[in-house]
Amino acid sequence: MAGRVLLRAALTLLIALWTAFAAGPLTWVAMISLRSTSEFLAAPYALPESWRFDKYATAWTASGYDTYFANSLIVVGTSVTIVTIVGAMAAHCLARYRFPGNRAVYFLIFSTIVLPPQITIIALFQTLAAIGLYDSRTGLVLVYAAVQLPLTVYILESFFARIPADLFDAARIDGYSEWAAFWKVAFPVAMPAIATVVILNTILLWNEFLYAVVLIADDARRTLPLGIQKFMGDQLEDYGMIATGLMIAIIPVVLVYAFFSEKLIQGMTAGAVK
Amino acid sequence: MAAVTLKGLGKRYDHGAAPAVQDVSFDVADGEFFVLLGPSGCGKSTTLRMIAGLESITEGELAIGGRRMNEVPARDRDIAMVFQSYALYPHMSVYDNMAFGLRRRSLPKTEIDRRVQEAAGILGLGPYLARRPHALSGGQRQRVAVGRAIVRHPEVFLFDEPLSNLDAALRASTRQELARLHRRLGATMIYVTHDQVEAMTMAQRICIMDHGRVAQIGAPLEVYRRPATTFVAGFLGSPPMNLLPAVAAAGALRIGATMLPGSFAVPDGPLTLGIRPEDLEPAAQGALRGEVVAVEPLGAETIVALRLPAIERDLLLRAGRNATVALGESLAVNAPAAAVHLFDAAGQRIARPLEGN
Numbered sequence: 001m002a003g004r005v006l007l008r009a010a011l012t013l014l015i016a017l018w019t020a021f022a023a024g025p026l027t028w029v030a031m032i033s034l035r036s037t038s039e040f041l042a043a044p045y046a047l048p049e050s051w052r053f054d055k056y057a058t059a060w061t062a063s064g065y066d067t068y069f070a071n072s073l074i075v076v077g078t079s080v081t082i083v084t085i086v087g088a089m090a091a092h093c094l095a096r097y098r099f100p101g102n103r104a105v106y107f108l109i110f111s112t113i114v115l116p117p118q119i120t121i122i123a124l125f126q127t128l129a130a131i132g133l134y135d136s137r138t139g140l141v142l143v144y145a146a147v148q149l150p151l152t153v154y155i156l157e158s159f160f161a162r163i164p165a166d167l168f169d170a171a172r173i174d175g176y177s178e179w180a181a182f183w184k185v186a187f188p189v190a191m192p193a194i195a196t197v198v199i200l201n202t203i204l205l206w207n208e209f210l211y212a213v214v215l216i217a218d219d220a221r222r223t224l225p226l227g228i229q230k231f232m233g234d235q236l237e238d239y240g241m242i243a244t245g246l247m248i249a250i251i252p253v254v255l256v257y258a259f260f261s262e263k264l265i266q267g268m269t270a271g272a273v274k
Numbered sequence: 275m276a277a278v279t280l281k282g283l284g285k286r287y288d289h290g291a292a293p294a295v296q297d298v299s300f301d302v303a304d305g306e307f308f309v310l311l312g313p314s315g316c317g318k319s320t321t322l323r324m325i326a327g328l329e330s331i332t333e334g335e336l337a338i339g340g341r342r343m344n345e346v347p348a349r350d351r352d353i354a355m356v357f358q359s360y361a362l363y364p365h366m367s368v369y370d371n372m373a374f375g376l377r378r379r380s381l382p383k384t385e386i387d388r389r390v391q392e393a394a395g396i397l398g399l400g401p402y403l404a405r406r407p408h409a410l411s412g413g414q415r416q417r418v419a420v421g422r423a424i425v426r427h428p429e430v431f432l433f434d435e436p437l438s439n440l441d442a443a444l445r446a447s448t449r450q451e452l453a454r455l456h457r458r459l460g461a462t463m464i465y466v467t468h469d470q471v472e473a474m475t476m477a478q479r480i481c482i483m484d485h486g487r488v489a490q491i492g493a494p495l496e497v498y499r500r501p502a503t504t505f506v507a508g509f510l511g512s513p514p515m516n517l518l519p520a521v522a523a524a525g526a527l528r529i530g531a532t533m534l535p536g537s538f539a540v541p542d543g544p545l546t547l548g549i550r551p552e553d554l555e556p557a558a559q560g561a562l563r564g565e566v567v568a569v570e571p572l573g574a575e576t577i578v579a580l581r582l583p584a585i586e587r588d589l590l591l592r593a594g595r596n597a598t599v600a601l602g603e604s605l606a607v608n609a610p611a612a613a614v615h616l617f618d619a620a621g622q623r624i625a626r627p628l629e630g631n
């Protein structure tokens with residue numbers, strides 16, 4: 001009995017330490033986001049003297065965060081929609097149909113996962129410039145969708161492969177075409193996995209910086225991570241505003257995660273098709 | 275309702291490889307309960323899937339209701355199928371599972387509802403219509419799978435081992451329910467199983483398959499009483515028929531060194547002698563004598579295995595429930611000539627004058 005109490009205490013302590021370690025920086029940034037830069041420079045770790053919630057309003061209106069936020073929403077929303085639908089279709093095909101070169105295609109798609117973005121970014125920049133999509137949200141959306149496709153196909157393929165073939169045979173006998181069976185059977189049955197890739201891709205792309213900084217130039221088309229960068233000057237850095245911008249960027253991700261985390265875990269551990 | 279006709283149906287997956295199904299021909303009459311029976315890998319499921327339109331037909335012809343179906347897609351064949359795994363859509367309620375196929379056929383909502391309620395009534399699924407499949411027991415899922423077929427009012431029902439995922443007690447009661455359902459609907463049903471009890475109890479006719487070919491087609495008892503090949507003889511019956519190597523010479527049969535009493539009008543030469551365990555009669559002066567090597571008291575009867583020293587084979591016999599047989603004991607049995615089945619070297623039944631053919 002005493003042993004179990006001790007074990008629980010140790011575990012609780014461990015979890016508390018881990019939480020502090022993970023949440024500490026976040027809390028710190030949250031504090032800074034409510035303080036002015038001069039206040040921060042005077043005492044970096046102090047609590048806010050007065051809670052400056054008005055900084056959020058200032059960032060939103062005066063510093064252009066409304067534009068960045070809208071851009072992020074459009075770019076991430078569109079690319080996640082595209083990558084989910086295209087990825088699900090590709091995964092369904094690769095998992096369900098036997099055709100020559102099936103594994104070759106799968107391997108080709110998946111092998112691009114090992115390439116770091118730095119390798120392709122210059123070529124991408126030139127390609128997009130050549131076809132007139134440089135410095136456009138459309139170009140960024142296409143790049144985002146393409147970059148996230150391999151991981152998406154990889155996660156979904158393994159899930160689709162576990163859907164029993166009998167379900168599709170039943171749908172065929174029930175009178176549905178392959179196309180309809182995909183939308184009415186495969187897609188909804190794969191919902192836990194779909195939710196997983198939607199959340200993963202949303203979080204990854206929401207925070208994406210490298211492609212955005214190379215492929216977007218105009219301030220009106222910047223996404224949130226670029227907007228935050230704007231406050232990092234050469235001489236002077238507006239730490240207070242950077243923190244406020246970071247919080248504006250982080251809050252939606254936290255909300256999405258909080259809302260979908262149960263589905264995310266379901267998808268990660270899913271096997272329960274039957 | 276419709277008759278189903280197979281003419282020389284065959285399935286070959288790759289050129290060169292042995293065909294999975296070869297030259298399968300039979301007619302299933304309108305309203306008949308027809309069972310495809312055989313061990314796993316004998317081609318019975320492939321045959322059913324070809325009838326369903328889930329596998330392409332590479333040889334022969336399939337007709338349903340007199341219409342050639344080889345090129346007709348599954349959805350236009352007017353068949354319904356119950357899968358071994360049930361294949362219920364996990365994301366839909368029981369109601370939607372049953373209504374799914376009807377919605378595709380754009381029936382009016384009221385008609386869909388009427389049919390689903392009717393099927394739910396027949397199968398006792400009323401209280402579960404709103405549930406998802408994962409919240410049902412195995413037996414209930416099986417009923418939903420049957421219900422999904424019933425609501426369609428198809429010409430032909432196809433069953434692919436629908437009971438093999440149920441426990442023994444449930445299997446026995448569901449067997450009777452399916453037979454009742456067949457009488458009630460009067461529909462043509464083709465049923466695949468590897469379980470001879472299901473085949474014997476439900477079928478009007480059985481088609482036994484072996485290595486992708488038809489071994490025998492006939493009414494259950496006819497197939498049991500007059501198996502066409504040694505395969506059928508050894509497959510049907512539990513325990514199966516005893517098959518012993520024998521030699522015919524001048525109308526007499528010899529097993530090892532033992533001459534069997536009675537005369538047999540068969541050509542001279544080696545053949546296979548078959549006798550059902552229930553046809554062997556223990557007798558003090560019986561022709562076949564051996565040592566008891568196994569005794570299995572089952573309550574209603576006792577299965578005894580005799581080792582015949584001359585041919586090193588075990589002979590199974592059904593002894594009465596009160597039989598007192600001890601291991602190691604020496605026992606003799608008679609094989610009445612009338613109960614003996616004879617098969618030639620190729621395993622084909624040799625017709626005997628007694629049988630009239």
